[in-house]
Amino acid sequence: MTTIDPQQVQRLAKLARLDLSDDERARYAGQLDTILRYVEQLAQVDTSDCDPLAHPLPLTDVLRGDVPAPGLDQQDALANAPARHQGFFKVPTVLDQTGGA
Numbered sequence: 001m002t003t004i005d006p007q008q009v010q011r012l013a014k015l016a017r018l019d020l021s022d023d024e025r026a027r028y029a030g031q032l033d034t035i036l037r038y039v040e041q042l043a044q045v046d047t048s049d050c051d052p053l054a055h056p057l058p059l060t061d062v063l064r065g066d067v068p069a070p071g072l073d074q075q076d077a078l079a080n081a082p083a084r085h086q087g088f089f090k091v092p093t094v095l096d097q098t099g100g101a
Helices: 006-015 022-043
Strands: none
Touching (some): 006 022
């Protein structure tokens, strides 16, 4: 049986760049340990007679068809733009003068 301790939680938190208190490490250790025990129970279930499924229900493509439709004209597209310049959206500069970020 897997047991998660606060030191393992600290290592995971460091990898995730999380700063956890001692109380949080202890609480999360217990929660993660409970989750892993449930996963171990699921691993014991015999699924040899079950077909692999992508979804438990028989679904078909539920998206609408990809049909061309008229889009917005330039004036309507720019109607709510906070700033415009020569028919385009004006946005803040994101690159420095040398072309780098």
